[in-house]
Amino acid sequence: MLRLQHLKRAVPFEELRRYLLEQTSLRDLAANYSQRTFQRDLPKIAERFGVVIEHDRRQGGYVIATADLLPEGYQRLLDAFELQEFLRLPSALSPFVQWEARRPVGTEWLQPLLRAVQQRRQVQFDYHKFWDQAPTKRTVSPLLLKEFKGRWYLLAHEPARQGLRCFGLDRMRAVEPIAQAFDLPEGFEADTYYAHSFGIIRPDHEAPSEIVLALEPTQGQYLKSFPLHSSQRVLVDTDAELLIQLTVYNTHDLLMELLSLGDQVQVLAPVSLRKHIKQIHATAMKASPV
CATH class of the missing domain: 1.10.10 (Arc Repressor Mutant, subunit A)
Structure with a gap:
């Protein structure tokens, strides 16, 4: 194509x-x-x-x-479709290809959801949150498909709840497009909505923070070759350390990413995030066996 x-x-x-x-x-x-x-x-x-x-x-x-017309960034969607086909490789190729046992779930909904986003048609689906005992029927106006850490999400306006919601495709069942058309929410811009988000969380009433991180040289090379966020800017780059700055929302997704780096990263700013991470490590030490 x-x-x-x-x-x-x-x-x-x-x-x-x-x-x-x-x-x-x-x-x-x-x-x-x-x-x-x-x-x-x-x-x-x-x-x-x-x-x-x-x-x-x-x-x-x-x-x-x-x-x-495909939306901007459609190449990542093509990659996801190709991955679906790749996972169907014949067993004869197994000596040459290894993949994780954890495979993406919900990618079969990419096609109908992409079509609904393009055509601005509402969709219905059963949605089962991990903490709920049973799924619920949802009717939404799909606005944007977003990928994060190998999972796909749908940002949509939900008329019944009068607001924007983010749905994981892996928790969807029985997705069905319906004929009802919709208009974009006032002021919504797909290309800027997640501009300052790390992940899928975007606080509605909070400004992005200036996050400053100090990294060990080796770990710093990884983040230079694969930046944490599009706003990443190198402040200091020496043989001793790498200082980078991110302009992002201070969210749970960002916190989990920083914790995953362990002692290879120090948070220099903001002070509130630095204290939060310090508290988490202190609590973990108290909970660990002697």
Whole structure:
């Protein structure tokens, strides 16, 4: 699909197949990929991505006939869809591929939810919170799909509760789009809503904090290559330490991330967060056996 978008011309099937052989690590499978199989896959591509691919006999190749507009950042969604297919790899490839026993749950809802977000149509689903005994039926106006730590979430406006809610796709069941259209909440901007959030929590009545962290040099290299947040800025970078600054909400998600770094990180600011982490470590020491 991306190949067709890039070339902007009719592409013969053999050229597409050669591209698969060059780009995929599953060369044996790609080599056996026939034009008939490709034809069978076209309806799935149209349903999954909103892209209709047709064969143009006059031009002698495949072209994109129509395509829905995908939201910014759609490449991560494509990655998630590809992961679904990757997890179905034949057992013959197991000597070459290892994955965690913990596999993402709920990714089957990405397709209908993405379509509902694009079309601004409400959806219904059963939602089972981890701390509730039974699921509840929810009807929401889907606004945004967000990924965090391998899990996918739906940010939506829930008319019954008159507010924005975040739902984990792994806790959804029986997702069904409905015909009811909706308008975006006043002032809502999808591209800025989570701009200062680490994770999925966004306090409604709180300003972002300037978080300053001191890291050991080795751990600092990890965070330089894979920043904690898009706002991350290096203040000091020496052989002795790395100081970075984040402009984010001081939330539980951020706290859990900092605690996971153990003694490789020190919180220099704000003082309230530094004291909170110190208290957590002190409580853990008291609870630990002698």
